[in-house]
Amino acid sequence: MEIQIAVSKIKKYATSDSGDTVEVIERPQGGLSVVMADGQSSGRGAKSISNLVVRKVISLLAEGVRDGAAARAASDSLFTERSGKVSSTLNIISVDNATKTLVITRNNPAPVLLAYGENIKLLDEKSIPVGLYRETRPVISEISLEKNLTAVVFTDGLIHAGSRTGEKIDIVACLKCFLEEEDPSPQMIADNLIDHAIKLDLGRPVDDISVVVVRVTKHRGDQIRRMSVRLPLPPI
Amino acid sequence: MEIQIAVSKIKKYATSDSGDTVEVIERPQGGLSVVMADGQSSGRGAKSISNLVVRKVISLLAEGVRDGAAARAASDSLFTERSGKVSSTLNIISVDNATKTLVITRNNPAPVLLAYGENIKLLDEKSIPVGLYRETRPVISEISLEKNLTAVVFTDGLIHAGSRTGEKIDIVACLKCFLEEEDPSPQMIADNLIDHAIKLDLGRPVDDISVVVVRVTKHRGDQIRRMSVRLPLPPI
Numbered sequence: 001m002e003i004q005i006a007v008s009k010i011k012k013y014a015t016s017d018s019g020d021t022v023e024v025i026e027r028p029q030g031g032l033s034v035v036m037a038d039g040q041s042s043g044r045g046a047k048s049i050s051n052l053v054v055r056k057v058i059s060l061l062a063e064g065v066r067d068g069a070a071a072r073a074a075s076d077s078l079f080t081e082r083s084g085k086v087s088s089t090l091n092i093i094s095v096d097n098a099t100k101t102l103v104i105t106r107n108n109p110a111p112v113l114l115a116y117g118e119n120i121k122l123l124d125e126k127s128i129p130v131g132l133y134r135e136t137r138p139v140i141s142e143i144s145l146e147k148n149l150t151a152v153v154f155t156d157g158l159i160h161a162g163s164r165t166g167e168k169i170d171i172v173a174c175l176k177c178f179l180e181e182e183d184p185s186p187q188m189i190a191d192n193l194i195d196h197a198i199k200l201d202l203g204r205p206v207d208d209i210s211v212v213v214v215r216v217t218k219h220r221g222d223q224i225r226r227m228s229v230r231l232p233l234p235p236i
Numbered sequence: 237m238e239i240q241i242a243v244s245k246i247k248k249y250a251t252s253d254s255g256d257t258v259e260v261i262e263r264p265q266g267g268l269s270v271v272m273a274d275g276q277s278s279g280r281g282a283k284s285i286s287n288l289v290v291r292k293v294i295s296l297l298a299e300g301v302r303d304g305a306a307a308r309a310a311s312d313s314l315f316t317e318r319s320g321k322v323s324s325t326l327n328i329i330s331v332d333n334a335t336k337t338l339v340i341t342r343n344n345p346a347p348v349l350l351a352y353g354e355n356i357k358l359l360d361e362k363s364i365p366v367g368l369y370r371e372t373r374p375v376i377s378e379i380s381l382e383k384n385l386t387a388v389v390f391t392d393g394l395i396h397a398g399s400r401t402g403e404k405i406d407i408v409a410c411l412k413c414f415l416e417e418e419d420p421s422p423q424m425i426a427d428n429l430i431d432h433a434i435k436l437d438l439g440r441p442v443d444d445i446s447v448v449v450v451r452v453t454k455h456r457g458d459q460i461r462r463m464s465v466r467l468p469l470p471p472i
Contacts, residue, residue, distance in 0.1 A: 229462070
């Protein structure tokens with residue numbers, strides 16, 4: 001089997017910083033974790049919140065702390081730092097080599113889409129952001145890694161796209177459509193979702209949007225691990 | 237302008253873990269850093285060393301600490317933890333949005349290749365790994381970001397490829413050849429270098445190999461940040 005992960009991010013129109021932070025980190029027992037946070041409001045303030053949350057989580061994961069415990073620690077940490085006045089959503093998507101599972105941790109009202117082949121299931125159990133209350137718990141789903149499993153995780157910018165014009169993106173229908181293609185790449189899925197959202201926002205995103213797509217595919221060929229990043233720089 | 241980064245990694249033949257660790261992290265002032273370490277020896281022991289070094293560096297970079305200071309801290313930290321008995325190479329490659337520079341930090345005898353268009357320069361000033369001595373300093377090069385700048389950074393597995401058969405990879409000649417192509421992608425460069433090394437090792441790498449390629453290109457089109465990862469899983 002092979003794991004393919006794609007992350008696509010765009011910031012709200014005319015803001016200095018995206019309030020979303022997404023990082024990918026290696027797990028000490030093997031595998032990878034993607035950590036995504038969306039700090040309250042937007043711009044620099046939101047960035048510093050989401051950065052704090054993601055930093056806390058990745059440093060704990062790197063020490064071997066389990067995902068659920070890392071999410072709780074991040075919540076307590078933000079609660080303490082900002083006296084419960086500031087929230088952030090948090091998702092951790094882990095490919096755990098030790099247990100051969102995909103572990104999805106949600107502190108985010110936005111659902112996660114999980115597809116077995118073309119069958120899409122919504123992980124939408126009630127879940128609240130971190131930082132507002134003591135004892136905030138994440139909702140955790142653990143799924144066996146199997147071929148053609150796809151997980152799509154996003155910040156609420158994707159849901160709110162089109163709110164200016166009253167249109168809305170039907171994420172489930174879009175994903176269904178992409179999955180009907182022959183072996184869709186995660187980057188294609190993430191890019192198409194974000195492109196669709198930007199179109200609904202008439203080219204000016206009303207919120208930061210981040211989309212993470214994880215796919216388990218057949219292993220093809222070599223044992224090389226690869227990572228690639230594309231980062232457009234603001235004009236000087 | 238747009239930054240494109242590619243990382244390709246393969247582990248030594250018949251070892252459980254790669255002793256190399258490579259992580260990419262966002263910089264708090266904007267931009268990205270790639271942190272690469274190669275722990276002494278190979279397998280699990282080497283992995284825990286390189287992991288310790290990279291973890292230390294990324295947690296400091298995330299707090300806004302400068303690259304040179306983070307490298308020194310990682311050296312002191314490994315020196316203290318292992319009483320100066322264990323070494324690790326360390327490279328930090330940062331795209332710094334604040335200063336519009338590429339900052340290359342070396343604690344690694346292996347050189348870094350820097351190409352302006354097709355002109356290749358070697359950054360090969362004497363540099364020693366972290367962890368063995370007090371007061372180990374990195375060698376730092378700061379280069380203005382400009383179009384067609386390419387940096388190629390690697391662990392010594394790439395240099396030692398072919399040692400079983402007495403052959404050797406001419407990395408500079410290879411890179412020259414790739415750069416003659418029309419707009420070569422960093423992933424193509426990284427993959428071709430690693431493929432070449434694996435061939436010289438007759439399909440069984442004699443050491444862990446990691447290659448990082450950073451390229452500054454013309455900006456094309458959208459403002460979406462993208463990251464993608466491919467992770468082959470060991471058979472169950």
